[in-house]
Amino acid sequence: MQAMVLAARGGPLVLEKRPDPRPAAGEICLRVEACGVCRTDLHIVDGELPDIRLPVVPGHEIVGIVEALGPGVTSHRLGQRVGVPWLGHTCGACPYCSTHRENLCDRPVFTGHSRDGGFATHAVADAAYAFALDGFHDPIAAAPLLCAGLIGWRSLKLAGDGRRIGLYGFGAAAHIITQVCRWQGRDVYAFTRPGDAAAQAHALSLGARWAGSSSDPPPEFLDAAILFAPVGALVPAALRAVRKGGRVVCGGIHMSDIPAFPYRLLWEERQVLSVANLTRQDAVEFLSVAPAAGVITTTKVYPLAAANQALSDLRAGRFQGAAVLVP
Incomplete structure (x- = not known):
């Protein structure tokens, strides 16, 4: 696989070749079709957020096709299109998780921040935090929905x-x-x-x-x-x-x-x-609202290797709508 990697605060991202990832128990492996470029990615590259795991592959508006299922995964199927957002995992046990406020989890994992994200050809995600996109036929158009x-x-x-x-x-x-x-x-x-x-x-x-x-x-x-x-x-x-x-x-x-x-x-x-993060219920709600409302995203597409240019253009406001990387 190939990935754009942030090795140090301030960037730039560097294109690396890595072994193809394998999903662990409860995980899925995706072939990334598209990944949106979010302002949060700028905050990560600039080191403005705490607890960033370095090196890290940014990107948390991931749309991809399931290519492998980890042990115990029954919620998804091979060949299915899914979306992976910012909230990558929660502990399920803290006072916030136990009161349906998992967006405030004390021990969260964030996609493209504390685990590798979607600025890559492949990505691994917790299956419980990935959402079926069976009715979304354009991965580029769908990517900005996953965070923006x-x-x-x-x-x-x-x-x-x-x-x-x-x-x-x-x-x-x-x-x-x-x-x-x-x-x-x-x-x-x-x-x-x-x-x-x-x-x-x-x-x-x-x-x-x-x-x-x-x-x-x-x-x-x-x-x-x-x-x-x-x-x-x-x-x-x-x-x-x-x-x-x-x-x-x-x-x-x-x-x-x-x-x-x-x-x-x-x-x-x-x-x-x-507003802090999101809950899985937010995703369930919005992914039904977006098609009902006829939401059409305005996108500017960049190849994966041009991730630094996409971030620069986002910072300067050089396009309307959202930037999307396509491997």
């Missing part, structure tokens, strides 16, 4: 049932969740980097009611706002934009420091919430 879609879905659930939803940072997650919001009958207000006319046009083309700069106030108060951009300064900006009792949901795994802001912005029962 799942985290976007969990963020939207935490945002509540309000009609007017603001999305700060119009990238992979926002372009998926905009389509879900429109299917649900909600109005989307898209906030982009100042001057990013292409992203604003993309948002409007997907049905956003309004699109503008993150430095601009929306034309009316929002019921909730979701921050996908890892910029702490957007938290007080979003608090200014939401109505009394509104919510601001921080959807990223890493964010720059939130600056001090006057209590008046939080008063009147506004809330600031964070």
Whole structure:
């Protein structure tokens, strides 16, 4: 097999040839068809997340075909298309796992972080944390659903049932969740980097009611706002934009420091919430919602060996939607 490997914080990834992996008990081995490139991968390469196992193969939006079953696996079949997300394993015994909050597990394993991920031709995954994609016929289109879609879905659930939803940072997650919001009958207000006319046009083309700069106030108060951009300064900006009792949901795994802001912005029962990881139930829900909502992902495809270029382009915002590596 071949894999793009991160050996040290700061990168770059290096293409390596390795022996083909073999699944252990409870695991499956996939031939990777596509793997999305997520902003979390940037945080891993930059060393902004704790407890990264080095060397590591990044990538946690994996779509592949099952080529081998480890002992005891009956949940999947050879030749089946499956998806592997960020949450790669949980302990099943801590107070969080035992109360249906496995996203907060005390001893989690994360794909492409604490175990090798999908920037490779093959990957091994815990069968209990891999999801059947029998109805998804395009692996490239499906890959961004495995994190951008799942985290976007969990963020939207935490945002509540309000009609007017603001999305700060119009990238992979926002372009998926905009389509879900429109299917649900909600109005989307898209906030982009100042001057990013292409992203604003993309948002409007997907049905956003309004699109503008993150430095601009929306034309009316929002019921909730979701921050996908890892910029702490957007938290007080979003608090200014939401109505009394509104919510601001921080959807990223890493964010720059939130600056001090006057209590008046939080008063009147506004809330600031964070999203941590996902649960398997989130995946079950969203993988039924996405086709029902007619979600169509916008993707830019790169060959596996161009993973560093994909990460660079993501950092600079050089494309709309999501980047996807194809071995």
